Amino acid sequence: MSEDSEAEHIAKLYGDFYDVVRRIPKGRVLTYGQLAELAGRPGAARAAGAAMRCAPETLGLPWQRVIGKKSKGQGRVSIHDPIGGAIQRQLLESEGVEFTEAGGVPLGVFGWLPE
DNA sequence: CAGGTGACTCTTT
DNA sequence: GAAAGAGCCACCT
Structure with missing residues (x-):
């Protein structure tokens, strides 16, 4: 059967982004712009956001470690959904x-700087 | 190929 | 600091 066919399709499209997210150490965070750059898609911060939005939970991805850039080296939860945003913050605080x-x-x- | 959309980012008001 | 505008990329219809 193919109940995960959709998840596979998404994983195929945003695999590059998910691969980078997997490498984010615990207790560290990454901005969408940084994620896009590390994934080989500089400037594709919006696409990175789309990838996180569609990220299937079956992949066990630490999506909570990807946040938006606010200003002066500060990050901020950019999830529109207030519930999801609260969950992300709680996960990060944990x-x-x-x-x-x-x-x-x-x-x-807390920003992750890959070597 | 064109238009619409979005968990982005920067600059300006 | 909030709001608006513009630029950017990738995916979908």
């Missing part, structure tokens, strides 16, 4: 990621 009072994440501390 990994040791701290949020500022303004709801931002200091990328200089």
